[in-house]
Amino acid sequence: MPITPDTKNWTWVLERECPECGFDASAVDLVEVPALLRENAAAWPSVLEREDVRERPDDATWSDLEYAAHVRDVFRVFRERLRLMLAEEAPRFENWDQDATAIEDRYREQDPAVVSAELTAAADEMAEALAAVPDDARQRTGLRSDGSAFTVETLAQYFLHDPVHHLHDVSRG
Numbered sequence: 001m002p003i004t005p006d007t008k009n010w011t012w013v014l015e016r017e018c019p020e021c022g023f024d025a026s027a028v029d030l031v032e033v034p035a036l037l038r039e040n041a042a043a044w045p046s047v048l049e050r051e052d053v054r055e056r057p058d059d060a061t062w063s064d065l066e067y068a069a070h071v072r073d074v075f076r077v078f079r080e081r082l083r084l085m086l087a088e089e090a091p092r093f094e095n096w097d098q099d100a101t102a103i104e105d106r107y108r109e110q111d112p113a114v115v116s117a118e119l120t121a122a123a124d125e126m127a128e129a130l131a132a133v134p135d136d137a138r139q140r141t142g143l144r145s146d147g148s149a150f151t152v153e154t155l156a157q158y159f160l161h162d163p164v165h166h167l168h169d170v171s172r173g
Helices: 030-048 064-087 098-104 112-131 152-169
Strands: 141-143 149-151
Touching: 030 064, 030 112, 030 152, 064 098, 064 112, 064 141, 064 152, 149 152
Parallel strands: none
Antiparallel strands: 141 149
């Protein structure tokens, strides 16, 4: 299952390098995120072509397919959050129970080829949306359900960690 920071202490992702995957969100500027998203998305099709794509390494860890389906949905959820931030003043984001979504949407049973195409498309949509953010909108805010705020820029940095981290989770080498 995905590693998620404590919801009360989520800002660590924006402040320092991740000790597991090595990604440092604080070192990434918003203008770099679209290319990094596309680069990340380009790596997933080969993961989804693995013969053992549905196999879990253990009971507590998602399969490569489940990680990929989750990453696809991360792209979609954060694309909607970005849309809200650009359209509304300080919108409040609904909680997203990622584990419940994985069960309800049967990530492990999905077609890897479909997930691959959807993940790539969702990444491209998010990359395009981020590339189109005007400079004067970078500091627009959105609110987590606990009331803490993201700017467009910190949302992009925080969000980017997720697909980078999960690609690291499924790496073999």
